[in-house]
Amino acid sequence: xxxxxxxxxxxxxxxxxxxxxxxxxxxxxxxxxxxxxxxxxxxxxxxxxxxxxxxxxxxxxxxxxxxxxxxxxxxxxxxxxxxxxxxxxxxxxxxxxxxxxxxxxxxxxxxxxxxxxxxxxxxxxxxxxxxxxxxxxxxxxxxxxxxxxxxxxxxxxxxxxxxxxxxxxxxxxxxxxxxxxxxxxxxxxxxxxxxxxxxxxxxxxxxxxxxxxxxxxxxxxxxxxxxxxxxxxxxxxxxxxxxxxxxxxxxxxxxxxxxxxxxxxxxxxxxxxxxxxx
Numbered sequence: 001x002x003x004x005x006x007x008x009x010x011x012x013x014x015x016x017x018x019x020x021x022x023x024x025x026x027x028x029x030x031x032x033x034x035x036x037x038x039x040x041x042x043x044x045x046x047x048x049x050x051x052x053x054x055x056x057x058x059x060x061x062x063x064x065x066x067x068x069x070x071x072x073x074x075x076x077x078x079x080x081x082x083x084x085x086x087x088x089x090x091x092x093x094x095x096x097x098x099x100x101x102x103x104x105x106x107x108x109x110x111x112x113x114x115x116x117x118x119x120x121x122x123x124x125x126x127x128x129x130x131x132x133x134x135x136x137x138x139x140x141x142x143x144x145x146x147x148x149x150x151x152x153x154x155x156x157x158x159x160x161x162x163x164x165x166x167x168x169x170x171x172x173x174x175x176x177x178x179x180x181x182x183x184x185x186x187x188x189x190x191x192x193x194x195x196x197x198x199x200x201x202x203x204x205x206x207x208x209x210x211x212x213x214x215x216x217x218x219x220x221x222x223x224x225x226x227x228x229x230x231x232x233x234x235x236x237x238x239x240x241x242x243x244x245x246x247x248x249x250x251x252x253x254x255x256x257x258x259x260x261x262x263x264x265x266x267x268x269x270x271x272x273x274x275x276x277x278x
Contacts, residue, residue: 010081018271058102109138115269
C-alpha cells in the first residue's frame, strides 16, 4: 500500500507519496511554511499540502520535537518555529480538518534514520545511528531498524542534544548557529549560512575550515562513547549541514557516511514506520 507522507520543517512542508514496493518517492509538493504564524494558520498551511495527497489510507507526518508524538500535542517554545503551537493538539486539528481516520506522527530525526536503514547508507545494519545536523542536532539509535530510546546504552530519550559537552548544551558546539557563531568569532564576518562557510572552506579559507572541523570534531567526541555503548557499527549523517562532510571527514574515528538522499530519507522512514504500525 502506498503511503501519504508529510515532512514538516521550520520553513517548509513536503507532501509525498511513498511506494513500499521499491521505496520510490513521488514528491507532490514542497511549499514554504510560515511556522511562526498563529496555530490556526499553521494548520491551514499543513492541511493545504496534505489535501494534495491520497488520504484514504491515512497520513504519516515527520516533524521535529519537542512534540508529543503519541498524542499529537506540540511543545515548541523558543525554537524560532511553531511557538504559537505550544500546548496545541495538532493531531486533533488535522484529523478534523482532513477527516482522517489514521494519523501517525514521527520524530524527523528518527524518520531519517529509519529511512536510511530501509533504503540508504545503513540499510539492514543491525546496530546503527542516524544524526541530523541543521539548526540543531537530532539522533536516532536503531536496533534491527527499530528506534531505541531507553536504557543506559543511549542518551536520554535517544537524543544526543539533551547531553552536555564541555559543560554546555551540545548544540552550543555543533549546530548551524554554533558554526556561524564560531566563524564570526574568528573573522568578524557574518554570513547567511553554513553552506557559505563550506564554500569558503573549499576555496581555501582557513577560518571557515577551522570552524567546521572544530564543530564536527566536537560532535565526533560527544558521539563516540554512545556508539561504543550501543555497539554501533555504522553511522549516517543527514540534515543540510551534512553537505560539508567532504571537508570534515578526517575528524571521525568511526565508520560514518553522509546520506546520499537529503530530500527523501525522512519521507521513506515515516512511511516504513507507518506500515509497521498499522
